[in-house]
Amino acid sequence: xxxxxxxxxxxxxxxxxxxxxxxxxxxxxxxxxxxxxxxxxxxxxxxxxxxxxxxxxxxxxxxxxxxxxxxxxxxxxxxxxxxxxxxxxxxxxxxxxxxxxxxxxxxxxxxxxxxxxxxxxxxxxxxxxxxxxxxxxxxxxxxxxxxxxxxxxxxxxxxxxxxxxxxxxxxxxxxxxxxxxxxxxxxxxxxxxxxxxxxxxxxxxxxxxxxxxxxxxxxxxxxxxxxxxxxxxxxxxxxxxxxxxxxxxxxxxxxxxxxxxxxxxxxxxxxxxxxxxxxxxxxxxxxxxxxxxxxxxxxxxxxxxxxxxxxxxxxxxxxxxxxxxxxxxxxxxxxxxxxxxxxxxxxxxxxxxxxxxxxxxxxxxxxxxxxxxxxxxxxxxxxxxxxxxxxxxxxxxxxxxxxxxxxxxxxx
Numbered sequence: 001x002x003x004x005x006x007x008x009x010x011x012x013x014x015x016x017x018x019x020x021x022x023x024x025x026x027x028x029x030x031x032x033x034x035x036x037x038x039x040x041x042x043x044x045x046x047x048x049x050x051x052x053x054x055x056x057x058x059x060x061x062x063x064x065x066x067x068x069x070x071x072x073x074x075x076x077x078x079x080x081x082x083x084x085x086x087x088x089x090x091x092x093x094x095x096x097x098x099x100x101x102x103x104x105x106x107x108x109x110x111x112x113x114x115x116x117x118x119x120x121x122x123x124x125x126x127x128x129x130x131x132x133x134x135x136x137x138x139x140x141x142x143x144x145x146x147x148x149x150x151x152x153x154x155x156x157x158x159x160x161x162x163x164x165x166x167x168x169x170x171x172x173x174x175x176x177x178x179x180x181x182x183x184x185x186x187x188x189x190x191x192x193x194x195x196x197x198x199x200x201x202x203x204x205x206x207x208x209x210x211x212x213x214x215x216x217x218x219x220x221x222x223x224x225x226x227x228x229x230x231x232x233x234x235x236x237x238x239x240x241x242x243x244x245x246x247x248x249x250x251x252x253x254x255x256x257x258x259x260x261x262x263x264x265x266x267x268x269x270x271x272x273x274x275x276x277x278x279x280x281x282x283x284x285x286x287x288x289x290x291x292x293x294x295x296x297x298x299x300x301x302x303x304x305x306x307x308x309x310x311x312x313x314x315x316x317x318x319x320x321x322x323x324x325x326x327x328x329x330x331x332x333x334x335x336x337x338x339x340x341x342x343x344x345x346x347x348x349x350x351x352x353x354x355x356x357x358x359x360x361x362x363x364x365x366x367x368x369x370x371x372x373x374x375x376x377x378x379x380x381x382x383x384x385x386x387x388x389x390x391x392x393x394x395x396x397x398x399x400x401x402x403x404x405x406x407x408x409x410x411x412x
Contacts, residue, residue, distance in 0.1 A: 220338030
């Protein structure tokens, strides 16, 4: 029968400083280990299964003699019950590590989701806006919460302050939050249902966006006033004025014009091909060039080191505000984008072309099956005639003599 170790007192244990293992008694196998550097820790030496194991019980003096004996008795009781305290502790530690690995704030999840979809955006502005909207409206309220902990009331606290005053923005924020939570659910960072889903969830507690949103149209110049405006515009110098003139003649969006490169133009074929990454609908858009648009391009200087047609004074593309600044300086209550509305209104009142032609000229996508069929062949011949008429109206105040056109003519 093994010799029973004498039960040492707390003072006697404190005096143990010789390197090695020292039995302290009170519980069979309880030892104080003194390391070479003088540090001390508690060890329970026991047989688990058919193997002798050393079970760590903590460092001394953080764990007192009394506490060490209690821990040793608990460990021996588990061994008697067939539980390996070493394996149990490792399983608990592994579970904690796994739990910590799954912990993620909403802000971090949003950034991870944004990184995952970064290549899907057509341009840098759209990519940046996706995250910045969450940074502005969601992060201050739920950004530091664990993504698993966010519930419906938290989502409402983000949306309710802006739901009626900034409905379009709020709708996008909701959609982006929903996307973040979906990412977290798939990635196992969240087990609960998505709290930003609309149907059967937020739809029950928030009014429908379509019922409260106020449609805000871009300020546009009455189409009757476009020729007079163009006459004044042509008298102005500067690259921004030329870019705005070209945008009006082609009924193009500001960004499409500002970032237009010489490589996109086939001057012989009189076609400008806007690449899909710069169009709103994500599809390549071919624009027939009128005589006036073509003459403007041919008169434009080409700057060494710049690929842009409308190069900014310091190089690179013109800024987003450069074209808007022109209308402001001319005291016109309209924005550059509004001239697309002027073009559309003119086409409805003064052109005999079918509505589909002007819609394609504006690169609008319509889900109607008939218009989708028209879009396949782009109706370039009719659009060419339409843009010539528009240019003639812009410059001279009168369109070229229009003739009634039939959709079938474009395919003849």
